[in-house]
Structures are given as structure tokens and as C-alpha cells.
Amino acid sequence: xxxxxxxxxxxxxxxxxxxxxxxxxxxxxxxxxxxxxxxxxxxxxxxxxxxxxxxxxxxxxxxxxxxxxxxxxxxxxxxxxxxxxxxxxxxxxxxxxxxxxxxxxxxxxxxxxxxxxxxxxxxxxxxxxxxxxxxxxxxxxxxxxxxxxxxxxxxxxxxxxxxxxxxxxxxxxxxxxxxxxxxxxxxxxxxxxxxxxxxxxxxxxxxxxxxxx
Amino acid sequence: xxxxxxxxxxxxxxxxxxxxxxxxxxxxxxxxxxxxxxxxxxxxxxxxxxxxxxxxxxxxxxxxxxxxxxxxxxxxxxxxxxxxxxxxxxxxxxxxxxxxxxxxxxxxxxxxxxxxxxxxxxxxxxxxxxxxxxxxxxxxxxxxxxxxxxxxxxxxxxxxxxxxxxxxxxxxxxxxxxxxxxxxxxxxxxxxxxxxxxxxxxxxxxxxxxxxxxxxxxxxxxxxxxxxxxxxxxxxxxxxxxxxxxxxxxxxxxxxxxxxxxxxxxxxxxxxxxxxxxxxxxxxxxxxxxxxxxxxxxxxxxxxxxxxxxxxxxxxxxxxxxxxxxxxxxxxxxxxxxxxxxxxxxxxxxxxxxxxxxxxxxxxxxxxxxxxxxxxxxxxxxxxxxxxxxx
Numbered sequence: 377x378x379x380x381x382x383x384x385x386x387x388x389x390x391x392x393x394x395x396x397x398x399x400x401x402x403x404x405x406x407x408x409x410x411x412x413x414x415x416x417x418x419x420x421x422x423x424x425x426x427x428x429x430x431x432x433x434x435x436x437x438x439x440x441x442x443x444x445x446x447x448x449x450x451x452x453x454x455x456x457x458x459x460x461x462x463x464x465x466x467x468x469x470x471x472x473x474x475x476x477x478x479x480x481x482x483x484x485x486x487x488x489x490x491x492x493x494x495x496x497x498x499x500x501x502x503x504x505x506x507x508x509x510x511x512x513x514x515x516x517x518x519x520x521x522x523x524x525x526x527x528x529x530x531x532x533x534x535x536x537x538x539x540x541x542x543x544x545x546x547x548x549x550x551x552x553x554x555x556x557x558x559x560x561x562x563x564x565x566x567x568x569x570x571x572x573x574x575x576x577x578x579x580x581x582x583x584x585x586x587x588x589x
Numbered sequence: 590x591x592x593x594x595x596x597x598x599x600x601x602x603x604x605x606x607x608x609x610x611x612x613x614x615x616x617x618x619x620x621x622x623x624x625x626x627x628x629x630x631x632x633x634x635x636x637x638x639x640x641x642x643x644x645x646x647x648x649x650x651x652x653x654x655x656x657x658x659x660x661x662x663x664x665x666x667x668x669x670x671x672x673x674x675x676x677x678x679x680x681x682x683x684x685x686x687x688x689x690x691x692x693x694x695x696x697x698x699x700x701x702x703x704x705x706x707x708x709x710x711x712x713x714x715x716x717x718x719x720x721x722x723x724x725x726x727x728x729x730x731x732x733x734x735x736x737x738x739x740x741x742x743x744x745x746x747x748x749x750x751x752x753x754x755x756x757x758x759x760x761x762x763x764x765x766x767x768x769x770x771x772x773x774x775x776x777x778x779x780x781x782x783x784x785x786x787x788x789x790x791x792x793x794x795x796x797x798x799x800x801x802x803x804x805x806x807x808x809x810x811x812x813x814x815x816x817x818x819x820x821x822x823x824x825x826x827x828x829x830x831x832x833x834x835x836x837x838x839x840x841x842x843x844x845x846x847x848x849x850x851x852x853x854x855x856x857x858x859x860x861x862x863x864x865x866x867x868x869x870x871x872x873x874x875x876x877x878x879x880x881x882x883x884x885x886x887x888x889x890x891x892x893x894x895x896x897x898x899x900x901x902x903x904x905x906x907x908x909x910x911x912x913x914x915x916x917x918x919x920x921x922x923x924x925x926x927x928x929x930x931x932x933x934x935x936x937x938x939x940x941x942x943x944x945x946x947x948x949x950x951x952x953x954x955x956x957x958x959x960x961x962x963x964x965x966x967x968x969x970x971x972x973x974x975x976x977x978x979x980x
Binding site for chain 1: 718743745746761763764765766785786787789790803805808809810837838839840853855858859860884885887888901908929931932947949974975
């Protein structure tokens with residue numbers, strides 16, 4: 377038995393060495409999610425199950441939600457839904473002068489949409505403060521990715537980033553009427569290089585503003 | 590000991606494997622083409638060499654298949670199997686577009702002799718970008734192209750409606766990306782759905798009665814389906830079919846019966862392809878993982894015969910095209926050369942497929958078939974991304 381475990385451990389170490397640290401981390405995350413799911417199923421909570429229809433408050437579509445840990449609630453859908461008519465992005469401008477210092481880009485880690493780091497949080501605080509004191513200012517949040525991922529998937533990831541920022545602002549009291557989001561994926565890089573510095577700059581949430589009268 | 594075993598077991602399951610392309614020893618039908626018009630002859634030779642079964646030869650003596658084309662008052666296409674007294678002859682009135690007529694005959698020949706519907710007469714749509722302009726470009730099998738639509742804002746992920754000249758394309762004209770309907774015959778665009786937010790990656794059933802797309806109207810990038818007809822557009826309300834906190838869904842593709850969807854989700858970590866049964870999801874919510882071999886699996890496309898799914902997967906640092914055989918659940922690597930490959934799309938015969946290869950400045954369009962597994966470049970130096978093939 378000990379021999380078997382030793383051989384298995386040795387072969388696993390060799391197999392793991394073939395992978396990059398990023399791949400090992402991705403697999404660890406996947407394993408973690410499966411373990412979490414297994415523990416929940418022991419308690420009678422099955423992932424991806426128990427789906428039920430609820431009606432979306434704006435009445436434009438029907439929502440099919442899960443009964444698992446994602447816990448989409450009627451209220452959450454309502455708070456995240458757009459209540460304003462969308463305004464064409466052509467009316468929005470890139471912030472300049474003092475506005476540029478407020479609406480600075482939010483940067484993300486690779487394949488991530490988590491807003492973290494003091495620099496990002498400071499930027500968010502400034503934006504929340506400005507939008508709270510300027511209720512007629514409307515902002516388009518653009519979600520961008522770096523050039524490395526697949527183009528189609530990056531369009532979805534860009535939307536994820538834009539919505540992560542939007543949710544962050546909503547949770548801090550910004551009115552949903554002041555926010556809209558667009559995903560550009562990797563289509564509009566702000567830096568043209570093909571290195572880590574350029575990729576970091578391009579993985580961003582960017583703001584365009586409109587002061588309505 | 591047991592703890593150690595359970596700790597290391599998950600890692601061993603995801604261990605990398607090395608894939609080596611098999612040496613291909615294929616037989617071809619040696620084909621000689623007799624045609625007085627040089628341009629037509631070259632075009633036909635191209636079609637025959639790309640069908641996966643023929644090789645055009647210079648000498649009639651070594652030929653096993655003789656093809657004669659005569660274009661005078663009548664269009665006459667005849668194919669004679671010299672090893673077996675069998676003859677296929679097509680006589681048609683001469684049409685204004687003789688090249689199209691020739692492609693159609695090459696397609697019929699492929700079906701009659703090799704059992705695979707030909708792809709020569711089928712159009713390919715791609716999007717293209719230059720410094721300031723974005724365009725939808727229509728390609729034919731000989732490599733000639735025609736720009737259908739140009740605009741200043743972004744255009745992505747066109748998708749042909751099966752058995753139709755209509756196609757969906759995602760346009761950024763209004764700011765956020767919206768799904769529009771257009772036609773290769775008439776340059777106009779009309780919006781398909783009126784949901785708010787970003788709408789991306791539309792796809793449609795073979796029966797043309799239902800569309801699926803990704804939309805963030807709720808604040809998440811969810812999978813939606815909606816009833817549809819080409820004449821009247823969307824009907825009834827859109828249904829959000831799958832939503833999950835902190836994960837991203839992308840690139841849905843329908844099974845030919847329209848009851849199942851394969852799509853990309855990163856719900857378990859790296860993006861992988863999942864199978865979702867629409868009817869079962871309503872009752873039990875089952876969501877099956879399809880691709881287990883690789884990470885970063887994207888852009889699935891279900892074959893018209895329903896037996897295979899193409900997708901792009903990160904393979905030893907390069908995104909390659911893979912296929913999952915749904916009968917055996919085997920994942921098979923199809924491309925091996927350098928350069929990231931994305932957006933694979935099946936042809937009507939579930940045998941040929943196209944994809945784009947990404948370079949730093951632009952993307953190139955390639956075609957391949959399952960028999961030869963040899964990439965054929967279709968585009969020149971221009972950008973050709975997000976291909977879709979007429980069905």
C-alpha cells in the first residue's frame with residue numbers, strides 16, 4: 377500500500393511539474409470548487425439544481441434562477457437592472473483636466489474581475505464622491521482586456537469587468553440612473569505593446585462621462 | 590497517507606499529455622480536368638483539391654477521374670470514373686454567374702462520389718478592422734471577397750442563419766453591443782432584441798425558431814434564449830436560462846435539434862465547454878462538463894450532424910483547434926502549428942471547418958477537413974476574424 381502511494385505521489389509530482397504555475401492555480405481553484413460543491417451536496421444543497429422562474433421587475437424578460445450559493449434574489453436583479461433608457465456612447469466624452477484625475481482607470485489581474493488594491497479603491501472612492509455630488513453626470517463604464525485571451529471570450533470578460541465596477545459603485549450608493557456599461561474585450565487597447573506592462577495597462581475599466589442638463 | 594492521496598489525486602487528473610499528430614497516409618482520386626476556359630479550369634481545380642478526396646493531375650493518362658466542363662450555349666459538367674464505368678453528367682442552361690454554377694457542380698460531385706456535401710458554393714462571412722473602419726466581409730471559396738457593410742464602430746461575431754442569406758452580427762453603433770440582422774443580398778441592418786445592456790454572441794437553431802445569446806441586462810453575463818422567426822424577429826419574452834454569481838458565460842451553440850446548448854463557462858475555474866439541456870435545466874438544472882483535457886476552452890461550434898463539437902483550447906501555450914466526438918467523448922486535437930487559433934466553425938457537411946489564426950496585427954482565415962487535417966489559408970494580408978459559414 378505504501379509503495380503504491382509513493383509511486384502515485386512521485387508520478388503526480390512529475391505530472392504537476394509539466395504545468396505552469398498559472399495552470400496549477402487554475403486547477404487548484406477548480407478542485408476547490410468541486411470540494412465545496414461536494415460538501416454542500418452532503419448537506420442536501422445540490423449545485424446547479426432547484427431552478428425556478430421568477431419574473432424580472434422590468435418585465436422585459438423572464439429570469440431563471442438557481443437555488444444554490446449564487447442566491448440571485450428578486451431584489452438583487454432589481455438593483456442591478458438598468459432603469460434608464462440607454463444613451464448612445466457617442467454622446468459621452470473622455471474625462472479631461474480635473475475630471476481625468478477623478479475618473480482614472482481601474483486595473484485588474486489576468487482573467488480576473490475582482491477590484492482590489494489601494495489605487496483602485498481610492499479611484500472608486502473619488503468616483504462615488506463625484507457622482508453623488510453631481511447627480512446629472514452619467515457615466516459609461518468600458519470593460520477592456522489585454523490581447524492574450526481569445527477574442528470572443530474576452531468580450532464576455534470585458535462585460536464582467538464593467539459590471540463588477542458598476543456593482544461596486546451601486547453598492548456604495550451611486551444611482552443606477554447614472555451608470556451604463558460597455559464591453560470592448562480586447563478590441564480597444566490603450567497601449568499597443570506586447571509585454572506585461574502593456575497588458576496590465578490594457579486590463580482596465582475605463583470611464584466616459586456625460587453631463588446631462 | 591489517505592490525506593496525501595486525496596490531496597494529490599486532483600492534480601494527477603489534470604496532468605498534461607503530449608499530443609503528436611499522426612502521419613497521414615491518404616489515398617486520393619487522381620483527377621484530370623478538361624476545360625477550355627482557363628479561369629474556370631483553375632477555379633474547378635481549386636474546388637476539387639479542397640474537397641478532401643481529389644488531387645488534380647497534369648496528365649490525363651494517370652487520371653482515375655475525368656471531369657469535362659463545356660460552357661457554350663449550355664453549361665455541361667460531366668464526371669467520368671475511368672476505373673469504374675460510371676458517369677455523372679449535369680446539363681443546365683447557362684446562368685449569368687457561371688462561377689457559381691461551377692462551384693455548385695463541384696459540390697454535387699463531392700456528394701455523389703464521396704458522400705460529403707460540397708462547400709465550394711458556400712459563402713464565408715468575417716469581420717474585418719482597419720485603423721478607423723470596421724466591416725463585414727463576404728468571402729467565397731476561391732478567396733475573392735466583397736465588403737457588405739462598413740461602419741466606424743465595432744462589428745463582431747457574425748452568424749449565418751442556416752439555409753438562408755440572412756446573418757446576425759453584433760454592432761456597437763448604439764454604444765453597447767447589440768444583435769442586428771442583415772443579409773448578404775441586401776446591405777441593411779436592423780436590431781433583433783430590445784433588451785438593455787451588452788448583447789453578445791448570438792446563435793440560432795437549425796429550425797430558425799429560437800436564438801441564444803449572452804446578455805448582461807441583469808448585471809451578470811447570462812445565457813438567454815428567445816423565440817424567433819426570420820420574418821417577424823423575436824417573439825415572446827427572452828428567458829434567462831443560466832446565471833451564476835461571479836462567473837462568465839460565452840459563445841452558446843445549439844445542437845441541431847435545438848434542445849441542447851453547448852457554451853463556455855468559467856463556473857469551475859478555467860473556461861471550459863459545458864452541455865446544457867434546455868428542457869432538463871427547467872426541472873433539474875443539470876449542467877454537464879464536456880471538455881476535460883485542456884484549459885481555456887472557448888468558441889464551441891456544434892456540427893450540423895450533431896455528432897461533434899469544435900472548440901479552441903490552450904494547448905502547451907498555444908490555442909489550438911480541438912474536436913470532441915460526442916459518441917466516444919474523445920477529445921481530438923486538430924491543429925498543431927504555431928499561432929493562436931480561434932473561432933472554429935463547421936461547414937454544412939460536418940467535415941470541413943474554418944477558423945481564424947491570430948497574428949499581432951491581424952487575423953487570417955483558414956480551412957481544414959477532418960480527413961487531411963491540413964490547414965489551407967483562405968485570406969491574404971487583410972484582417973478576417975470571427976468567421977461564419979453559410980449552411
